[in-house]
Amino acid sequence: MDQYEYVRTAHRVYGKSVREIARETGHDRKTIRKVLRGEPSGYGERQSQPYPVLGPYLSLIDSWLEADKKAPRKQRHTATRIYHRLVSEEGFGGSATTVRQYVRQARMRLGVGSCEAFVPLEPDCGKEAEADWGGAVAIIGGEETRVKFFCMRSKYSGKHYVRFYPCERQVAFFDAHMRAFPFFGGVFGTLIYDNLSSAVTL
Numbered sequence: 057m058d059q060y061e062y063v064r065t066a067h068r069v070y071g072k073s074v075r076e077i078a079r080e081t082g083h084d085r086k087t088i089r090k091v092l093r094g095e096p097s098g099y100g101e102r103q104s105q106p107y108p109v110l111g112p113y114l115s116l117i118d119s120w121l122e123a124d125k126k127a128p129r130k131q132r133h134t135a136t137r138i139y140h141r142l143v144s145e146e147g148f149g150g151s152a153t154t155v156r157q158y159v160r161q162a163r164m165r166l167g168v169g170s171c172e173a174f175v176p177l178e179p180d181c182g183k184e185a186e187a188d189w190g191g192a193v194a195i196i197g198g199e200e201t202r203v204k205f206f207c208m209r210s211k212y213s214g215k216h217y218v219r220f221y222p223c224e225r226q227v228a229f230f231d232a233h234m235r236a237f238p239f240f241g242g243v244f245g246t247l248i249y250d251n252l253s254s255a256v257t258l
Contacts, residue, residue: 059083117155117159117162121166130190131192135156183212187206189205189207206219206221217239
């Protein structure tokens with residue numbers, strides 16, 4: 057949907073005000089009113105989205121995303137992680153929404169990750185969790201070392217419990233469960249594993 061149609065639909069179907077639409081699209085209120093009156097003369101889609109507050113940090117964000125191409129998938133930056141790094145390391149004072157919008161566009165432009173569709177789920181509280189192993193690169197004693205990590209995630213809250221081990225073995229598998237259950241405050245009725253060989257082999 058182009059912005060001309062978006063403005064008309066947002067106003068007539070969803071009841072959004074001229075001010076709301078102007079804030080969302082970045083167009084002047086006078087331009088929005090012209091579109092609503094059916095006067096699109098001089099109106100056109102903007103070629104690029106300006107980021108006045110985020111502007112000084114765009115090259116830094118791009119460099120983090122470029123570096124993600126060589127990082128293990130589970131160690132790549134999320135938009136939220138990028139926002140928190142900007143705030144804590146660079147003193148960024150803008151909003152998380154602005155960062156998310158830019159990161160989404162930058163990922164497509166740089167070819168990092170892919171857009172995926174998903175079906176929202178509504179699991180019951182405390183009933184289900186997922187557990188799996190992953191790999192990561194850690195700096196130990198000043199040297200890069202590959203390590204394994206166990207991750208259990210509540211499907212209701214999305215909260216994670218993660219513990220690192222030198223290898224993926226059954227003893228580590230059991231130890232991780234014994235430590236994860238107290239963290240979550242109990243044992244889940246259903247645990248979902250993805251081809252987890254360490255659960256059944258020594």
